[in-house]
Amino acid sequence: xxxxxxxxxxxxxxxxxxxxxxxxxxxxxxxxxxxxxxxxxxxxxxxxxxxxxxxxxxxxxxxxxxxxxxxxxxxxxxxxxxxxxxxxxxxxxxxxxxxxxxxxxxxxxxxxxxxxxxxxxxxxxxxxxxxxxxxxxxxxxxxxxxxxxxxxxxxxxxxxxxxxxxxxxxxxxx
Amino acid sequence: xxxxxxxxxxxxxxxxxxxxxxxxxxxxxxxxxxxxxxxxxxxxxxxxxxxxxxxxxxxxxxxxxxxxxxxxxxxxxxxxxxxxxxxxxxxxxxxxxxxxxxxxxxxxxxxxxxxxxxxxxxxxxxxxxxxxxxxxxxxxxxxxxxxxxxxxxxxxxxxxxxxxxxxxxxxxxxxxxxxxxxxxxxxxxxxxxxxxxxxxxxxxxxxxxxxxxxxxxxxxxxxxxxxxxxxxxxxxxxxxxxxxxxxxxxxxxxxxxxxxxxxxxxxxxxxxxxxxxxxxxxxxxxxxxxxxxxxxxxxxxxxxxxxxxxxxxxxxxxxxxxxxxxxxxxxxxxxxxxxxxxxxxxxxxxxxxxxxxxxxxxxxxxxxxxxxxxxxxxxxxxxxxxxxxxxxxxxxxxxxxxxxx
Numbered sequence: 001x002x003x004x005x006x007x008x009x010x011x012x013x014x015x016x017x018x019x020x021x022x023x024x025x026x027x028x029x030x031x032x033x034x035x036x037x038x039x040x041x042x043x044x045x046x047x048x049x050x051x052x053x054x055x056x057x058x059x060x061x062x063x064x065x066x067x068x069x070x071x072x073x074x075x076x077x078x079x080x081x082x083x084x085x086x087x088x089x090x091x092x093x094x095x096x097x098x099x100x101x102x103x104x105x106x107x108x109x110x111x112x113x114x115x116x117x118x119x120x121x122x123x124x125x126x127x128x129x130x131x132x133x134x135x136x137x138x139x140x141x142x143x144x145x146x147x148x149x150x151x152x153x154x155x156x157x158x159x160x161x162x163x164x165x166x167x168x169x170x171x172x173x174x
Numbered sequence: 175x176x177x178x179x180x181x182x183x184x185x186x187x188x189x190x191x192x193x194x195x196x197x198x199x200x201x202x203x204x205x206x207x208x209x210x211x212x213x214x215x216x217x218x219x220x221x222x223x224x225x226x227x228x229x230x231x232x233x234x235x236x237x238x239x240x241x242x243x244x245x246x247x248x249x250x251x252x253x254x255x256x257x258x259x260x261x262x263x264x265x266x267x268x269x270x271x272x273x274x275x276x277x278x279x280x281x282x283x284x285x286x287x288x289x290x291x292x293x294x295x296x297x298x299x300x301x302x303x304x305x306x307x308x309x310x311x312x313x314x315x316x317x318x319x320x321x322x323x324x325x326x327x328x329x330x331x332x333x334x335x336x337x338x339x340x341x342x343x344x345x346x347x348x349x350x351x352x353x354x355x356x357x358x359x360x361x362x363x364x365x366x367x368x369x370x371x372x373x374x375x376x377x378x379x380x381x382x383x384x385x386x387x388x389x390x391x392x393x394x395x396x397x398x399x400x401x402x403x404x405x406x407x408x409x410x411x412x413x414x415x416x417x418x419x420x421x422x423x424x425x426x427x428x429x430x431x432x433x434x435x436x437x438x439x440x441x442x443x444x445x446x447x448x449x450x451x452x453x454x455x456x457x458x459x460x461x462x463x464x465x466x467x468x469x470x471x472x473x474x475x476x477x478x479x480x481x482x483x484x485x486x487x488x489x490x491x492x493x494x495x496x497x498x499x500x501x502x503x504x505x506x507x508x509x510x511x512x513x514x515x516x517x518x519x520x521x522x523x524x525x526x527x528x529x530x531x532x533x534x535x536x537x538x539x540x541x542x543x544x545x546x547x548x549x550x551x552x553x554x555x556x557x558x559x560x561x562x563x564x565x566x567x568x569x570x571x572x573x574x575x576x577x578x579x
Contacts, residue, residue, distance in 0.1 A: 021209060021337075024515070025415035040423050041511025044519050064415060064519050074526060078415060112504060112516045114432040114440075121519045150512020152423075167425045167509045 022047075022060045025078035029059035029090040033158040040152040042107035044122035046080065046129055046145070047153045049104045050087055050138065051160035052096035058157045061087040065121065066128040080128035088136055103133050104142040104155075104162040104174045111148040122146065142174030178370040179552065181360045182215060182411045183527050184296075185332075189213050192292040193334035193347050196249070196285035200345075203281060204262040206338060208345065212419045213334040214530075217376055218408035220329045223350070224314030225406045225534075232316040232346075235282030236309050239290055241301035242359055245351040246318035247290070248309065249282050255338060255345070275308050282306050289347065297359055320350055328377045330356055375559040376409060378493075383407045386489025387533035387546060390443075390482040394535065397478055398456040400542070405534045414528050417518040417549065421510035427467060428544075429479025429503035430513065433487055436496045436558045439550035440517040441486065443479040443503075444510065449542045450475055456540070467507070476505045486533075486546055494558050517549055525552045 020028050022039040030037065037060040039047050051058045061083045068079040076082035088098065108129075113120035119127075126145050133140060144151070144164045154163040162174040190213035197208050227250075234250030251259060257268035260277035267273040283306045294301040309316055320329045329350065336345040357373065387404040394402040410420070421444070428444035445453065447467055454471035457478065480503045491498040506513050521528055531548040 018207075023209075023211075023415070024418060041418055041509055041515055043418075043508075043512035043515030045515050064515075065522055075415070078522075109512070109516070111508070112430055112506070112513070114501060114520070121516060121523075150509040150515070152509065167512075168507065 022062050024062050025064055025075050025083075027059060027061035027077045027083065027087050027090065029057060029087070029094060030157055031055065031057045031094055035157045037155040037157065038153060042151045042153065043109055043111055044107070044113075044120065044125060046105055046107035046125045047151075048080075048084060048087065048129055048133075049106075049153070049155045049160075049162045050091055050101050051104070051155075052091060052101045053160065054100050055094065055096045056157070057091050057094040057096040058155055058160060059087045059091050060153070060155050063125065063129070066124045080125055081132050084129065084132040084136070088138070098136055098138060101136075101138045102141045102160070103138050104160075105129055105133075105140060106144040106151050106153055106162065106164045106174065108145040109147050109149055109151070111150070144172050144174060178360075179527065179556070183413075185360060186213060186215050186411060186413065186527070188293060188296050189215070189332040189334060189349065192289035193336065195288040195292060196347065197336050199284045199288055200259075200281060203284065204259055206259065206262060208336050208338045211335045211337045211344075212412070212416050213332070214410040214412040214416065214420075216331050216333060216408050216410040217328050217373075217380060218331065218406065219380075220320035222406045222408065223320045223329065223331055224317040224348070227316065227346070228313045231310075231312045233278055233308070233310045234316065235279055235286065235306035236318060237286055237290070237303045237306055239301050239303040241294065242297045242299035242355065243293060243301055243351050244355050245349070247286065247303075247347070247349040248317060249286050249289075249345065249347050250309070250316050251278070251345050253310070279306050279308050286347075289349075297362075317348055318350060328380060329353060371556055371559055375562050378562060379555075379559060380407060380409050382489060382493040383409070383486075383531055383533060383548075385493075386486040387535060389485035389489045390533075390546060391535045393481045393485045394453070394478065394537075394544070397481060398453060400453075400456055400537050400539050402535050402537045402542075405536055407531075407533045410530045410532065411527060412530065414518055414522040414526060417521075417528050417530060418511040418514040420530055420532065420547065421514050421545075423509060423511055425508065426510045426513060427472070427475055427507045428505075428513075429476055429483065430506055430517070431483050431500040431503050433498050433500040435491070435498040436494070437498075437550040437554035439521065439548060439554075441483055441500065441549075442506075442513065442517070442545075442547045443482045444506075444513070444545045444547070445475065446543065449544065452540045452542050453478065453544075472505055472507065476503055479503045479505075482544070482546065486548075494562060496558065514547070514549075521549055521551065528552060529555055 018035045039062045063083040068082045108122040108126040152165045164172045193210045231253040232250040233256040236248045260267040260274040263277045332349040334347040384407040391402040426444040427450035454474035457474045533546040
């Protein structure tokens, strides 16, 4: 019995591009040019990809809620404000600088917003991500946000390209 | 016997860290890149343990442990991945069954020793475990018999799912502790009883969810003429960020409602795309014979979702003797996880952990499976359970039996 019958090409591809999975309320950074940072199932959550061309460092965080202000302790990567801060710190530890970091963001959909007054979590997440990136002086060079559908992301570390996939529409490359 | 939210959270964290430690040992020894996907504590009927494993072949190791906690624990791999693991430890091992077995035993022993020691350290006590026993079985048979529940109808199971990055195979760690020592340990580690939940009432709640699911299944049967049965009903506890991972990454079709009252929260009725088309066809007077999901199919799903939701929620409201209202259903057709994500985020504004109630139903006649997932506000659920009087709970049991007569 062979283990990966007929999927030789897939294995070869995996060997070439190492997939680093980023879960909900998690982040990861790398300088490995063949790596691919991925995250899936973004609804109102947002994936923030930061890329620093001079060092080739890239990172991705999957945030769930706008701000850690109202919550004591807990996981910093869960929130837009502290999640971006963690990601910037981690990239700086790899030698990247804020001046040269560029951001691409996707997610923050309005799907299943039952709140009748006030803006949805998706909208508030987008606002907070923009505000925090602005504080750090990191420009947003590509975005696919809002709408009413889910998204999955793949960040190619060598190019900084962010592929946004949806269930019912064509993929977009940011 | 009461168990508080904090100790449920702590025990969940403990199981998660143990699974992570086990996964790191695997990575160090084999170079296999794996990550712990989900860890949850589930309370369910002892006969339903391991339903998620059906239809696949597994190999792995089993341990007995005793001390402050008692019971069995297993680490299982899908059999294909076991060969790769064996080869990565001893090249060519998979060609020789004996060598493959000893490789699996060795890696299993190392992974699980860390897992069990972590529990003992936390509980500041000793847990002895037996040498590993090699197991090779299919589906839920790979799991040891769930502990005898005694007076308790249901058992707690700790389950971690470990994903092999970039591959479609998974590993599972199941820990099935004896009820009493676990409950004692949980009570020991509780700081306060402000947020305590009586375990017995949690069980009753599970049973009433079963009766709600049966009602929803009856409604499916009424609409489609297809005999449909409620299958597993379970209540799990997990950190809020793990909630969306309870649902697959595949595309689902279904409905979502917000329910209000006590408790409030969200309820999803989800079908995989094939089931959605099949069940929608069954509801239509003239078959469309379409494989693709059309707008007519979606309209049928929306109607069915509404009726299933009502049946399910009525089951709760009857027992809790509260009124639970729900919004009109919103039709969803998207990646499973992205459907749950905004709901988890809503609930996550008030709480760090969540109870997730999962039910499934199936029919033998056509390829059809439906899942119901409820995400109640934790504090409100606790309050509702607090008020649940035992006499009324007895009536639920009677009504469950009536339904199955």
